[in-house]
Structures are given as C-alpha cells and as structure tokens.
Amino acid sequence: MAERRTTSLKDVAKEAGVSVTTVSRFLNGKLDLPDSTKKRIESSIARLKYEPNPHARRLSRGQTDTIGLVVPDIANPFFATLVAAVEEEADSRGLAVTLYATLNRADRELAYLSRIERNHVDGLVFVTNHPDNGDLAELINRTGKVVVVDEDVPLATVPKLFCDNENGGFLVGRHLAEFGHHRVLYIGGPEEMISTQRRYKGLERALQQTHGDRATIDRYIGAYTIEFGREAARRFIAENLPATAIFAASDEIAIGLIEVFRESGISIPADVSVIGFDDVGPLHLFGPPLTAIRQPVRKLGQRALFLLMDTDWQPDAPLASEELLPVEIVVRDSVAPPTKK
Amino acid sequence: MAERRTTSLKDVAKEAGVSVTTVSRFLNGKLDLPDSTKKRIESSIARLKYEPNPHARRLSRGQTDTIGLVVPDIANPFFATLVAAVEEEADSRGLAVTLYATLNRADRELAYLSRIERNHVDGLVFVTNHPDNGDLAELINRTGKVVVVDEDVPLATVPKLFCDNENGGFLVGRHLAEFGHHRVLYIGGPEEMISTQRRYKGLERALQQTHGDRATIDRYIGAYTIEFGREAARRFIAENLPATAIFAASDEIAIGLIEVFRESGISIPADVSVIGFDDVGPLHLFGPPLTAIRQPVRKLGQRALFLLMDTDWQPDAPLASEELLPVEIVVRDSVAPPTKK
Structure with missing residues (x-):
C-alpha cells in the first residue's frame, strides 16, 4: 500500500493550508471543521490523488497476522491477567499473539523490539517496569506500531494507555x-x-x-x-x-x-x-x-489491542496520546479507625 | 548437520550387531557395556565415519536460538509461574522464549505446533489441559523436538514431565x-x-x-x-x-x-x-x-527446558519417557477432626 501512495498527508496539509494534525484528525473523524476548511482539505485530497485507504490507516494485516506482547514478569498475576485479556481480544479478531517476557531487563526488551523490525510480528503491545535511559524510547519510535501500556516510556511518541x-x-x-x-x-x-x-x-x-x-x-x-x-x-x-x-x-x-x-x-x-x-x-x-x-486489567488488555489495530500508523500522523482507564475502590475489612495510642 | 551425516545410528547398530537403543544410550553415556561390545560399536562408528557430533546430539542451536512454550491459560498463576521458570532457565542459557497461550483450544494448539515446522522456533515445551482425539499426538510426533509437561498427551512419543x-x-x-x-x-x-x-x-x-x-x-x-x-x-x-x-x-x-x-x-x-x-x-x-x-512449579519449568535442550533428538533415538517430580504437603489450618453429627 505504502509504495503505491506517492502523496503524503503532509502534501495535503500544505496544499490545504492547515496542519498535518488537522488533516489526520479530520480523516479519522475526530475533528469537526468549518465547512470551508473541510472543502479545502477535500479538494486538496482530490487534486493530489491522496488515498486515505482505510486499510492503510490501520495496522497492516496479512503479513504475519501475529502481534507481539512484551511484559516484564509473567509470574506476576497482574501481567498474567493482562496477557490473557490481550490474547482473548486478539483471538476474537483472528490474530495470534506472541508473548515475550523480559524479566524486566533492558537488554531483553531491546532484543524483542528488534523482532518487529525483522517482521516477525505486525505490531507490539509493550509493557515495561523500569526507567528508560532513552534507548528504549528511541527504538520504539523508530520501530513504530507500538502501544505503550501500564507504565510510561516518557520519550516514546506512540499511543499510551494507563490506568488512572x-x-x-x-x-x-x-x-x-x-x-x-x-x-x-x-x-x-x-x-x-x-x-x-x-x-x-x-x-x-x-x-x-x-x-x-x-x-x-x-x-x-x-x-x-x-x-x-x-x-x-x-x-x-x-x-x-x-x-x-x-x-x-x-x-x-x-x-x-x-x-x-x-x-x-x-x-x-x-x-x-x-x-x-x-x-x-x-x-x-x-x-x-x-x-x-x-x-x-482486562479492559487494559482489550483496549491496548484496539489501539494497536485501529491507530493511524502513517508516518505523518500524530501518534503520541495518553488514555486513562478508570479504577474503583473495593471496600472490604482491612481498614478501621486509627488505634488510640 | 543432518545433511552432512550420511551414516545413521541404525547403520552403526546393524554393523555392530546391537540395537539402536543400545548405541544411542551408549553414546549418551547412559549405558555400561562389556568391553567387547564397546569396541564393536566404536569400530563400527569409525568404519562408517558416523559422527556423534555433540551439537547434533542436542537441540540444534543457532537457527533461531528461540524455543517455544505453549500453555493453556496464562491467567492461571500455575501456568504463569511455570512460564516464568522456563524463561529464567532459558535466559541463563542465552535462549529467547516465545510464549503461546492456547486458551486451551485444540485449533490454537495445532496452529502453534505448525510454527515449529516453519522454523520459527527450535523446539517446544508443550502444556495442554484437555483430552486429545489423536490429532495433537500425531502433530507432536511428526514435529519432534517437543517436551510434554504437566498433563499427558497419551499417544505422543516424546519426553514427558509431570509432577507426582x-x-x-x-x-x-x-x-x-x-x-x-x-x-x-x-x-x-x-x-x-x-x-x-x-x-x-x-x-x-x-x-x-x-x-x-x-x-x-x-x-x-x-x-x-x-x-x-x-x-x-x-x-x-x-x-x-x-x-x-x-x-x-x-x-x-x-x-x-x-x-x-x-x-x-x-x-x-x-x-x-x-x-x-x-x-x-x-x-x-x-x-x-x-x-x-x-x-x-519452578522445577517443572527448569527441568522441561533441560529435557528439551539435552534430549537426543535423532530420529532413531527412543524418545518416549516419563519423569515425575516430587510434591510435598504444606500443613496449615484448614483441616480439623470431623464434626460430630
């Protein structure tokens, strides 16, 4: 797809006199614009023969039909449950999941990230649990098609999903x-x-x-x-x-x-x-x-897969985003008034 | 390796007038033989230029340096802990692990097993949790380089590892x-x-x-x-x-x-x-x-990896084996004498 499309989102934005973000969000249906602006963008698209192909705007499927999921420590029930949720959601979409457990070590994370570059998987849901010296973010940004979940990789400019x-x-x-x-x-x-x-x-x-x-x-x-x-x-x-x-x-x-x-x-x-x-x-x-x-946890997994599959992964599109999922308190019997001393 | 070796273990056995099992176990150091038999095998090996290459006798490394681990349900802490143990053991040997969660469904198991045939991994640690109609065993036997752990696949003739x-x-x-x-x-x-x-x-x-x-x-x-x-x-x-x-x-x-x-x-x-x-x-x-x-659980994972890496995977070698790891009782406070009625 990418090779056939010679016109980029940037060209359309320039021609229409608006920002790349505006065009991207408009095409994703996320932005309401004045009619005159809409018309300008639409006629630029027509003139430049830009094709906002709905397939090209999603994660390319059919290469491997496999996504990768990177987690620090599978023995931790939190991550294990997250993995199960991603698996179930992927299965319902006919996708296989390859899981990589990094033991929370940077060398393993970097090794697994490089796999996506070698086309073993179509995209990655990435969970880390330690601070990044910048290497991780650089590789994530270069790789693309990565959704960061649960903990931040601050310099990575990709969709991010955390609990609140x-x-x-x-x-x-x-x-x-x-x-x-x-x-x-x-x-x-x-x-x-x-x-x-x-x-x-x-x-x-x-x-x-x-x-x-x-x-x-x-x-x-x-x-x-x-x-x-x-x-x-x-x-x-x-x-x-x-x-x-x-x-x-x-x-x-x-x-x-x-x-x-x-x-x-x-x-x-x-x-x-x-x-x-x-x-x-x-x-x-x-x-x-x-x-x-x-x-x-289950929603985190489901939503992570949704973001991976439905994000506009075109190089021009603005990717950095942060989404928070709500948490709740479950009251049981481990809190009482303070003991007088 | 396999292509360069024209003489098989079978040829050596025939020439030396002993069974394939005898030669295989002798080469693995698991069998003490009378000196005369030893000499006969050794001279057959020399005459036929059979190479019991120590690398060929183990799981071929270097193709992908990755092993696959198939488990039914990663959200179950038992399997999650097993996975973590395999990961750690693999890491200490410089191997990567690719995990596949089957959601305990036969179609997913068969799909993942076929990956080893396509050389995505060098071998598989396989855990299933449902009865087999025979398809699974057939594919496991055809695939080879599979260790069955935790629950049996009765017709599979590969090394098996269970708790007692x-x-x-x-x-x-x-x-x-x-x-x-x-x-x-x-x-x-x-x-x-x-x-x-x-x-x-x-x-x-x-x-x-x-x-x-x-x-x-x-x-x-x-x-x-x-x-x-x-x-x-x-x-x-x-x-x-x-x-x-x-x-x-x-x-x-x-x-x-x-x-x-x-x-x-x-x-x-x-x-x-x-x-x-x-x-x-x-x-x-x-x-x-x-x-x-x-x-x-941790020992199950470690031992499974050992069996995968150190089994003699030559087509001639007898593979079916069953090993049990001991369990123990941990006494706490949930048992008391029966209530009189």
Missing part, C-alpha cells in the same frame, strides 16, 4: 481520611515510574483535602514485589509503627507486608489499617479480606 | 485419614486428564489403607477453574454437606469453593475440612490459611 493511577491514590486517601487516618505510610514501586508518582500524588491530595497540614505521609519506595513488601513491613516494625494506615501500592507488596505482619503478631486492622492496589489476586479470601483499588 | 500426582493425592488422603476423616469429597479437573485420575487414585489408596471399607469418596469432576469450584460448593451445599472433608484439586477450584462457603456461612475447618493442590497463590494468607499440596 492518580485517582486510585486519591480514592485510597479519601477512604483513609474518612476513617480518621492522617498519618499514612505509602509503600510504592520504583521512584521514576508514573504509577509510583501518580498514586502518591492522589493520596497526598486526598489527605490534605481533609486534614490539611495535619496530614503526614511517609514513603518507602522500592519495587512492586513480595520481597519489597516484606522489607517494608520489617522497617515499619523497626521504626515502631510510625503510621496508623498503610497504602501498599501493589498486590505483591501487600502480600509480603501481610506475611510479615502475621508472623510478628501485628493485626490488621486492629493495629494498622491496610489498603492494596491491583486487586488481581484473591484478596477477598484473605484474613481479613483486603480493601483495595481494582485495576481494570 | 498420585503421591500428591496419597499425601492428602493420609493427612485426612490421620484426622479421622473417612467420608471425603474429591473435586477434580477433567475426567480424562492424568492429574484428575492419579490424584484420585492416590487419595483412594491412602483412605482405604487407614479406613478400609469405611472409606467413602464422592467425586465432582469438571474443570480446574474458579467457576467450577463455585459450582461444586453450591452442589455440596445442596446435597447437605455429604462429606466431612474436601480435596480441591487445584488452587482455582479451592478459591471458588471458599468464596461460596464464605457467602453461605460455612466455616473451614469447623464445618468442613479443605485441602488444596498447587499452592501457587497466596493460600498462606487466607482465613484460615489453607493446607495444600505444593507442586514443584
């Missing part, structure tokens, strides 16, 4: 504030990740909204792992329980935390309240059932 | 018998699967060993899913709790079961004892912590 991390943090903060907590411990993932930053930001906003200057938030920042959850619990105990409530920013962190609390005889919520984030594991069967923010 | 399901069932039965249970409900997966059959067989053997004819086992047979666990719980309640203890043959079944019991106010272990199987999810944090058989 900040509102998730806000819902945690509001729930804790309603129970009277103003000294809260935030246990987050890697410092540089938007999930860590935005969940904290939301938490802070909600607590300050209710408690103003009385709100105090401690931060233990590390990794979204069971091991880091254990570490954080040991530190919390060593520091003599410096908060009345804890926001554990992933299922894995919560699991490690609760493990150590059980071993140490610290009772939830009698001694300390806990809220989790993800709600992918069987938190409802825990003793006590854990209150948590539920991520729309 | 029967002993798992036995450990469950013995533990329940020790607590005095003789009326037990077995909630298993699909009827035709060896995991369902062998776990039941072990359970039966242990209960009969202690209780003889007093042992009564009911069977609800269905699927290794949360939904089937819920169904089984509802049936158990509708039938007025016809057993004092339940063996839930997977984490997923146990999760569905416990969910419905909680909603219905049935207390574990006061009203009924429960033992699970897999122990991949955070069963230790459940209320009460769940006693379960622990599968060696």
